[in-house]
Amino acid sequence: MNWLDNIITFFSPEWGARREAWRQYGENIRNYDAAGYGNGSAxxxxxxxxAEMTDRYSRDTVRxxxxxxxxxxxxxxxxxxAYKRNVFGSGFSIRAKTGDEKMDEILMQAWKKWCKKQNCxxxxxxSFNQIMRMCVQxxxxxxxxxxxxxxxxxxxxxxQIQIIEVDELDMAQIKxxxxxxxxxxGIEYNKWNRPQGYWFRQYDIDGSLQLESAYVDAKDVIFYFTKKRPTQIREISDLSSTVTRIRDVNEFMTAVSVKERIAACLSVFITKTSPPTNMGREAVSGKGNKASYDGKTIAPGMIRELSPGDSVEVVNPNGQSTDAATYIKLMQHMIGAGQGISYEATSRDMSETNYSSARQGMIEDDLTYDEERELLIEVMDEIYETFVISCALAGIIEKEDFWENKEKYFCHIWTAAPxxxxxxxxEASANKIALNTGQKTYQQIAAENGRDWKEQIDETIEVLExxxxxxxDMGGVIFGNDYRNQQKQSVQGNDRR
Structure with missing residues (x-):
């Protein structure tokens, strides 16, 4: 309360209480519950x-x-x-689209050669595929x-390309x-917060002495990260929202494992009656005809005589494996949801799914993976364009109009592995219906299966010929009985003529 309310309360506690009650009511009706500081949010x-101020002091620790x-x-x-398998998987095949089939073939053969580890x-x-998988991870x-x-x-x-971890950015560089x-x-920006260059730390050959930082122009650097806020200029781990939950599961599993190991061990305690049954000096000194259990263990089938008055109590702690399974399953659901993927994608547990639910889960997961693929394809596009320019400099592309029409030679299509x-x-029945009803084209179906439709037609013709x-006659084998009947009708029609 302010000084006025204090004075009013001093002279009239009733009116002071009313003013405070109405003030609290006004606060409640004009504020969000999420902004309150009640018991749950105190x-x-x-x-x-x-974003940079939020991430800067936590980035290294989270990483x-x-x-x-x-x-x-x-x-x-x-x-x-799950992300590596579905974002990049077996890799992407490329098809150049320059409009010149001979040039397309030259570029695709050169790309295939360049993707080998000794060249890229x-x-x-x-190799290029291995580098991209590592980048996704x-x-x-x-x-x-x-x-x-x-x-x-x-x-x-x-x-060639070189992969550098974000740790190598020089945080101490200010000039x-x-x-x-x-x-x-470690990144130099212009007034629009557009990167102009990157400062990397340099070390001697054994890594013990840090040398002067090296500057690399932004045009020669691809920074592969996800930008989530307009003010974000550097990366933060994609797993930052789930690492604490994953660590909790690890700690829980360690505790459960220890408890289960203890439960698997049969232990006994010897309880003694007090006072001892011996008389005289033996009772005082503790000596007598008593069995000693120091260092003794239990063996299968053993028979042992206990001292008079001694009894055995078995230690058998109750395990909690059932509760652990339920808890871990719940946590896996939450961790998968936090990363935008299903429980089945991370646990590989399909016991609670059927065909329809599995398909629905895959569709939802693919929407998450598509966002990552889009960003990855942008990275590969820039690498491919630099590759094409290097091919022109090396004389592999011998076209006089290359430098005037570079965009024409940059055209290409990536096809993901099926x-x-x-x-x-x-699946086959659905594709056939979609093709017959015009919902999908032959090119789309071929692309979904990771194939180039022209190559697929060429291979089919080669088999038939x-x-x-x-x-x-392989036509009926490939295209079915409808094709065979159509061919027979065509032959009969020609004979009648």
């Missing part, structure tokens, strides 16, 4: 800050804890594995990863390279 103190769980938690690795990786350790755990374009003479074209820019978190069918008969040369 210690919930928060502030509104920019370190998430990496620790990555090394030691099977539950966290089930989430990471500056370290020569990973590092983005999920660390929040982001940096892909540097390196122009070397180690491959068949002067272009920008260009006047008017600012350096925040997903396995849950029920092939139902080869089978025909051997006197075998």
């Amino acid at each position: 210690n919930w103190h928060v502030t509104n800050q920019s 370190a804890r998430t990496r620790d769980l990555e090394r030691n938690s099977d539950m966290l690795n089930s989430v990471i594995g 990786d500056v370290t020569g350790a990973q 590092r983005k999920k755990v660390d929040g982001g990863v940096l892909i540097l374009k390196r122009y070397t003479n180690q491959g068949f074209i002067p272009f 920008p390279k260009s006047v008017g820019n600012k350096v925040v978190g 997903k396995r069918w849950i029920d092939p008969a139902k 080869y089978a025909g040369s051997k006197g075998l």
Whole structure:
């Protein structure tokens, strides 16, 4: 209360109480319950800050804890594995779309060659697919990863990529390279908060001495991370909202494991009657014809005589494996929901699903994975465009109009690896109906199966022609009885003519 209310309350407690009651009523009707500081929210103190101010002081700690769980938690690795399998999986195939079939074939063959580890990786350790899988994992755990374009003479074209962890950004760098820019978190920005360059820490060969930081232009760096707020300029772990819950599960499982191990061990205590039955000096000294149990263990089938008055009490603690299973299942549901994927995707437990529910779960999960694929494809697009420019510099592309029409030569399509069918008969029937009713095109169905539709038609024609040369009709085998009947009717019509 303010000073006026204090005076009123002093002279008239009734009117002071009424004023306070009406004031509290006014607060309740014009505020949100979520903003109240009642019993449930008394210690919930928060502030509104920019994304960078919120993330800056927690970023390194969250990343370190998430990496620790990555090394030691099977539950966290089930989430990471689900994302790796579904976002990148077996990889993407590419088809160049320059409009020149000969040039398309040259580019696709060059890309296939460049994707080998000795050509695409500056370290020569990973192929392009392996690098992309690692980037998906590092983005999920660390929040982001940096892909540097390196122009070397180690491959068949002067272009390779280098993967740098976000730890290598020099947080101590404050002086920008260009006047008017600012350096925040090791990244140099212009007045529009657009990255102009990146400052990386440098070490000597054994890593013990830090050298002067190296500056790399932004055009040669791809920062692969998810931006969730307009003021966010750096990464934060995608798993930040679930790491505490995963750690709770690990601690719970450790406690349950210890308890179950104890429960699996048969232990006994010897209880003695007091006072002892011996008389005289033996009773005082504790000596007599008494059995000693020090160091003794229980063996199967053993028979042992106890001292008079001694009895055995068996220690048999109750386990809680049933409660643990229920608790862990609930936590897996919550962890999966926090990451936008289903319980079945992380636990691989399909005991509570049927075909329809499994399909619905896959559809919802795919919507989550599509967001990650969209970001990953943007990264691969930029890598491919730099690859095409390097092919032109290396003389692989011999076109006079390349530098005037670069966008034409950049055109391409990524095709994801196909997903396995849950029920092939139902999936094939659905595709046939969708094709016959015009709901899907042949190109769409081929793309869903991870195939290029032109290559698929060429292969089908090759099979039919080869089978025909051997006197075998494969049309009915491939296209079914309808095709065979149609061919017979066509032959009969020609004979009548």
